[in-house]
Amino acid sequence: MMLSRINKVASIRLAKRALTRNVTRTIACQKHSFSTKSFASPAINDQERDVLVRILSSIGSRREVEQYLRYFTSLELQRFAIIKVGGAIISDEIDTLSRSLAFLNHVGLYPIVVHGAGPQLNRILTAKGVEPDYIDGIRITDAQTLSVARQVFLEENAKLVEALERLGTRARPITGGVFKADYLDREKYQYVGKIFEVNKAPIEQSIRAGTLPILTSMAESPSGQLLNVNADIAAGELARVLKPLKIVYLNEKGGLYHGVTGKKISTIYLDKEYDSLIKEPWVKYGTKLKIKEIKELLYTLPRTSSVAIINTKDLQKELFTESGAGTMISRGFDVSVSDNIDGIPDAALKKLVFEDNSMAKPSSLEQFKKDIASSKVKVYSDSEHELLVVVDVSNPKFAFLRVFGATDRSWLNNVVDSLSATLKSEHKSLIWCLEPSVKNLEWFFGKSEGTLYRNGRYYFWYGIDLPDVQQAINSAGADSGVTYGVSNNKSSTSAPRSSPATKRTFSTMSGRTVAHRAAALSRQFGVRSYASNAGPGTNKNISKVALIGARGFTGKNIISLINTHPYFELSHVSSRELEGTKLPGYTKKDVRYVNLSADDVKRMEKAGEVDAWLMALPNGVCKPFVEAISSANGKSVIVDLSADFRFDDSWTYGLPELGDRLAIRKSKRISNPGCYATGSQLGLAPVLDLLGGEPTIFGVSGYSGAGTKPSPKNDLNVLTNNLIPYSLTDHIHEREISYHLGHQVSFIPHVAQWFQGISLTINVPLNKSITSRELRNLYQERYEGEALIHVQGDIPLVKDNSTKNFVSIGGFGVHSSSKRAVINVTIDNLLKGAATQALQNMNLTCGYDEYAGISLD
Known part of the structure; x- marks a missing residue:
């Protein structure tokens, strides 16, 4: 039966990166002729591969990164991307631009850069008393203007080349010999050219030599006369010859914006949308011209090519993630539905059924x-x-x-995701079967409601109950010739954590070394930027800190952090049980435990002996100390880690990523949030406007969260092979989360057998439909620039987050009904859940940089 055609499309968000076992070997530092698929690439060893995976995983999921790389590295390097850079970008954003380009080259790619210099040219001409003149948007270029333009182009080209080489990236200036042109209209425009031929040899030679080609948009006539050409036009003509997968236009706005809503347009699919879009009243002048030019360009290129209009800082996100960053324009792909395979050529069937099919393969075509x-x-x-x-x-x-055959391009250009939505709408109940070693296994897990592991295979389903699934699998297995991949074995077993076919190989680098190198590369290439919204601190003086309650796990972590802090030093450490003994693990000076009373604290405050007080006491204990400090009218600050003042509006609630950093800087009384509460609020804040009901938070903490006082919740004999629920209702953190978010939540805590780290699974009822990708984008945009929040596509794991200072947020599952979403959060309860956050707050209120003394790895 024939159904209506479904125009399902999607952007081919290319990417690469010479990491990942098989990919890197194919592009590793071998020189071939230009007719082959490889060029000399920077050699990337296994250690660097781990580092780069870490970096790229911060802007997209591991699945996206690996798929994009596998796809792109099968193509000629000159087909990666042409990047058009305006003169304003070189003037104002050259550091960001050069870091981004250097990073791309570091992972084995060769973006071809074509730049303009319009603003620079205008400034020089104005200074010389020459008023720029235009006809139909084209600059009239007389002999004087041409002479100045030539010099400006050479200077701006040299600036970008030098900036790249300062980062250790070889770049080659190509200021002529590529574009051949005739006069556009000599009488009207004078020395303005119309390109009729592109010589790609200088670009090929540059890439063979391992250097990034940096082109100006100047052209030459057949007689050798220099001619001025608009950089957008030059980039387009170059694309027609090289046929790249991506043409990138960098601009300050970061995309095209809807003239009525004012919102950025994420995608434009020309086959489907061009005719209606071009008729919109707000599409006029430069916007209309730009869209028309892009359409004319893309209809001369393969359907897989696309144009991206983005901000310089978003270059990596655009190239390495499905969600992209700016406005993506492509022709689109048509997906049709039929009741037969008659119209599909045998060659395509062989590839899609036997090579690219995720399901089990039939015996023959x-x-x-x-x-x-x-x-x-x-x-x-x-x-x-x-x-x-x-x-x-x-x-x-x-x-x-029965068959799910999709080329890498289909995975990467969103056709697969679009089809998944179609399948769910047309098939209310669906079952499928996969080998554990199949690529994109994670994607299939995400599309199912349940999984059964039997005889070495995974069975997935949605819209059907488990007993019916088991019966269906058994009965289908006996139906020969219909159910490729369904096992005849009726015995059931538990699903393995991993399969030999999918085992990871590990680098010889320690995790800490990987993290440090990743942080260094991130800073060098600008893949992520960390900036406190409150601005850097100006205080450079040493502050004396008194810690009350040092015996617990949190107190020990605070001591360790202060020991390496550039501006804090411990003056007093109070513990009743340890009074008189030496403070272990603190090397700045000899400190011994003291047993401070409220009167001692009041005296010390009056004498000005302390700049900051850190209260790491149990709930309900620190009030006498706070009253003593307040009664002394001193100038010191208090950061309290208990819950005693989290509901007191005269205190500042110290969650910097969600609160007012300026208010924290000005405050002297800061209540440090709880560990569960920190992770839960960060996990829910970006979707508060989407809540269609009361969220439920399922939290599991390591037993360090139960403190040092013996109890079943920190008794390993009880915890081993066990999970203990506790405080099933009305937990203090449930109240805290609800109070500070302004929305009631349900919170169910548990304790597990690991030592430190928390996993939170947050179920969110939705008041409107949203895709998983859109959901992740909300979080990436909300937490962009936050050093201690990592947003990822994959589900974050406790073991990857334990002993780290940051929070990881991921998962972003959306139910097929579109009525609920699930977000996963991991946080170290002793660090960002307590000690690290206390140090953030102390840094802010004492006038230091927010992240002083805090590792951002």
Whole structure:
């Protein structure tokens, strides 16, 4: 049966990065002729690969990164991307631009840069008393203007080349010999050219030599006369010859904006949207011209090519993630639905069924055709023969996914995600089967409601109950010739944590070394930027800190942090049980424990012996100390880690990423949030406007969260192979989260057998539909620039976050009903959940840089 065609498209968000086992070997530092698929690339060893995976995972999921790399590194390097850079970018953002380009080259890619110099040229001409003159938006270029333009282009080209080479990236200035042009209209525009030929040899030679080609947009006539050409036009003509996957236009706005809503336009699919878009009343002048030019360009290129209009700082996100960053414009892909495979060529069937098929393979193409012809199926395919999905619909209770063949391009350009939504809308119940070693296994997990592991295979489903699934698998297994990949073995076993086919290989670098190198590369290439919203502190004096309550786990972590802090030093450490003994692990000076009373504290405050008080006491204990300090009318600050003042509005609630950093800087009374409360609020804050009900937070903490006082919650004999729920209702953190978010939540805490670290699974009822990608974008935009919040596509794990100062947020699952989402958060309860956050607050209130003494790795 024939169904209506479905125009499902998506941006080909290319990417690369010479990491990941098989990919790097193919591009590692070998020189080939230009007709082959490789060029000399920077050699990347296993250690650097781990580092780069770490960096790129901060802007996208591991699945995105690995898929984009695998796809891109199979192509000629000159087909990666052409990046058009305006003169204003070189003037104002050259550091950001050069770091981004250097990073791309560091991972084995060769973006081709074409730059302009319009603003610089205008400034010089104005200084010389020459008023720029335009006709139809084209600059009239007389002999004097041409002479100045030539000099300006050379200078700006040299600036960018030098900036790259300062970062250790070899770059080659190409200021002529590429664009051949005739006069556009000599009488009208004078020395303005119209390109008729592109000589790609200088670009090829540059890439062969391992250098980034940096081109000006100047052209020459057949007689050698220099001619001025608009940089946008030059980039377009170059694209017509090289046919890159991506043409990137960098601009200050970071994309095209809707003239009515004022919102950035994420994607434009020309096949479907161009005619209506161009008729919009707000699409006029430069915007209309730009869209028309891009359409004319893309319709001369392969359908896989796309144009991106982005801000310089978002270059990596645009190239390495499916969500992108600015405005992506492409022709789009058509996905059609049929009841047969008759229109698909044998060559495409062989590739999609036997090479790119995630399901089990049939015995032969002939047998496959016979089976399909004799079955009741729905066949989903695209016009480019990049996608083939076959769903068996012969069973009235459920559909069975028999073939899921998708090339890397289909995975990367969102066609697969679009088709997944179509499948869910057309098939209310679906079952499919995969080998554990199949690529993109994680994606299939995310699309299912349940998983069963049997005889070495995974069975996935949605819209069907488990007993029916088991019956369906067993009965289907006996139906020969229909259910490729369904096991005949009826015995069930537990699913493994990993399969030998998917085992990881580990670098010889320690995790700490990887983290340090990742941080260094991030800073060098600007992949992530960390900036406190409150600005850097100006205080450079040493502050004396008194710690009351030093015996617990949090107190010990505070001592360790202060020991390496450039401006804090411990003056007093109070513990009743340890009075008189030497403070271990503190090397700045000899400090011994004292047992401070409220009267001692009041005397010390009056004498000005302390600049800051850190209270690491149990709930309900520190009030006498706070009253003593307040009664002394001193100038010191207090940071309290208990819950005693978290609901007192006269105190500042110290969660910098969600609060007012300026208010924290000005405050002398700061209540440090709880560990569960910190992770939960950070996990919920970006979606408060989307809440359609009361969120539920399922929290599991390591047993260090139970403190040092013996109890079943920190008794390993009780905890081993166990998970203990506690405080099932009305936990203090439930009240704290609800109070500070202004929205009631349900919180269910548990304690597990690991020592430190918290995992939070947050179920969020939604008041409107949103995709997983859009959900992740909300978090990336909300927490952009936050040094201690990492947003990732994958589900964060406790073991990856334990002993780290940052919070990890990921998962971003959206139910097929679009009525709820699930967000995962991990946080170290002793660090960002307590000690690290206390240090953040102390830094702010004492006038230091917010992250002084805090490792950002």
